[in-house]
Amino acid sequence: MHEFEITVGDRSVVVRDSGNTDGVPLVYFHGTPGSRLEPGFGDDIAERMGVRVISFDRPGYGRSDAAASTLGSVALDVEVIVDKLGVDRFAAFGWSGGGPFALATAAALTGRVTRVGVSGGPAPVQAMPGAREALTENDLRALSYLPDEPARAAEQFAAGNRALLEAMVAVKDDQQAPWIEWMWAESDPEVVNDPAARKALFVSFREALRQGHMGIAWDNVAFVGPWGFDVGDVSAPVHLWYGGRDEMTPPAAGEWLAQHLPNAELVFYDGEGHLLPLRHWKEMLQAVVIDR
Numbered sequence: 001m002h003e004f005e006i007t008v009g010d011r012s013v014v015v016r017d018s019g020n021t022d023g024v025p026l027v028y029f030h031g032t033p034g035s036r037l038e039p040g041f042g043d044d045i046a047e048r049m050g051v052r053v054i055s056f057d058r059p060g061y062g063r064s065d066a067a068a069s070t071l072g073s074v075a076l077d078v079e080v081i082v083d084k085l086g087v088d089r090f091a092a093f094g095w096s097g098g099g100p101f102a103l104a105t106a107a108a109l110t111g112r113v114t115r116v117g118v119s120g121g122p123a124p125v126q127a128m129p130g131a132r133e134a135l136t137e138n139d140l141r142a143l144s145y146l147p148d149e150p151a152r153a154a155e156q157f158a159a160g161n162r163a164l165l166e167a168m169v170a171v172k173d174d175q176q177a178p179w180i181e182w183m184w185a186e187s188d189p190e191v192v193n194d195p196a197a198r199k200a201l202f203v204s205f206r207e208a209l210r211q212g213h214m215g216i217a218w219d220n221v222a223f224v225g226p227w228g229f230d231v232g233d234v235s236a237p238v239h240l241w242y243g244g245r246d247e248m249t250p251p252a253a254g255e256w257l258a259q260h261l262p263n264a265e266l267v268f269y270d271g272e273g274h275l276l277p278l279r280h281w282k283e284m285l286q287a288v289v290i291d292r
Contacts, residue, residue, distance in 0.1 A: 001043060003036070005063075008080045014063040015081055019046030019053040024289050025090040027078055027105070028055040032097025032219040033168075033208035035062040041200035042281040049282070051289050054090070056081060058101070060215030062207045068150055071104035071222050072229070078105050082112070091288045092236075093117040095277050096249065100124075100223040103261075107233040116238040117288035120246055120274045123253040124227050127260075130252075136160060139224060146225045153225065158217040165213035172209045177202040187245045187273030197278045231260050238264040239287045241280065243272040 001018040016036040019026075023046070030038040036055040039046075046053050057064035058074055082090060092113050094102030099121015106113040125131040125143075135143070138160025145153040158165065168179050180201055184192050191197045208215070238261045242254035251268060258266040265287075269276060277284060 006081055006084055008077050011059065011065040011067055012063075013056055013059075013065070013077055013081065015054065015056045015085075017052070017054055017085070018043050020050045021052050023047075023050040023052040025052045025054060025082075025087045026285070026289050027082065027090050027092050027102075028053050029074075029092065029094035029098030029101040029105075030055060030058070030061070030204070030208070031095045033061065033205060033213070033216050034095070034098065035204050035207040037062070037207050038095070038200075038204040040203065041197065041278055042285075045282050046285060049285055049290060051285050054081065054085065054087070057207075058215060058219070060211055060218060062210055066211060066214060068154070069218050069222060070150075071100055071227055072108060074101045074222070075105040075108040079109060088112065089114050091115045091117070093119075093284070093288055094121055095119045096121060096274065097219050097223060100227060103231060103234055103238070104227065104229055106236045106238075107229045107231075110233070110235055113236045115288045116234065116236050117241070117284055118238065118254075118257070119241040119276045119284065120243065120249045121253070121257075122223055122249055123256040124231070125224055126226055128253065128256045135224070139220075142220070143225060146221070150221050150225075154214065154217040154221050157220040157224070158214060161216075165216060168205070169209050169213055172206045175202065177205070179205070183248070184273060184275060187243070187247045188275040191273075191275040191278050194278075197275070200278065201275075231257065232262060234261055235263070239284070240264055240266045241276050241284065242266070242268055243274060243276055244268065244270040245273040248274045
């Protein structure tokens with residue numbers, strides 16, 4: 001594994017290259033919040049399976065420069081990253097909030113993305129029936145600023161979740177990681193009680209919140225607001241994984257995506273929650289990278 005900085009325009013993006021660096025490339029899109037360190041839980045599995053995992057901090061996360069961002073702008077960042085690494089074709093995988101970014105990259109870089117994996121990712125709020133009605137009053141206020149005032153929308157998203165976000169930042173260096181219980185004690189008790197999984201989550205989240213919480217706010221602008229592309233434009237095969245106990249992303253989002261993507265396969269884990277990659281990484285890599 002090694003890390004390095006890549007310049008994208010006037011910004012610095014920090015990239016992590018891990019797994020089998022001579023293997024089949026997969027670009028990994030971290031969750032919200034998350035960081036380039038997130039796929040570290042599966043480094044050994046990726047190396048054994050011959051998969052090269054390329055992850056990066058989105059703007060405002062980890063060590064990447066903060067900036068306004070959209071699904072489309074992150075897809076263009078990926079294009080610069082893979083070009084500079086000399087990678088032509090690659091698979092894409094997004095966990096949770098990373099899912100829409102993986103799909104956007106597949107839509108933007110048609111012909112270069114071989115397959116897509118999404119675990120617990122949201123569906124487009126504007127298109128999925130009932131999704132807008134499930135938003136909070138604050139989220140709706142933030143959306144009212146789009147598309148003309150994205151920075152104001154980001155501030156509004158941050159304001160509506162400020163107490164939780166500031167609490168997470170305040171304890172980000174706590175080795176006990178109490179926020180893991182706040183978020184997943186009910187939906188993912190098996191993962192929460194696994195010391196190795198807890199450590200992996202702690203390492204990634206601590207790095208994710210290095211600069212504070214505005215990266216989270218801009219993620220919300222990107223995927224709660226208009227996506228800027230039609231999921232019907234994703235021509236690559238897409239593999240979807242959702243948990244029946246997921247309290248962060250309803251399984252209905254996976255069902256909607258499976259119905260509207262041109263070539264999709266949905267796997268549903270009735271008795272599991274949001275942290276599926278920590279338990280099923282080998283089979284996910286098998287589907288997205290190996291069985292091509």
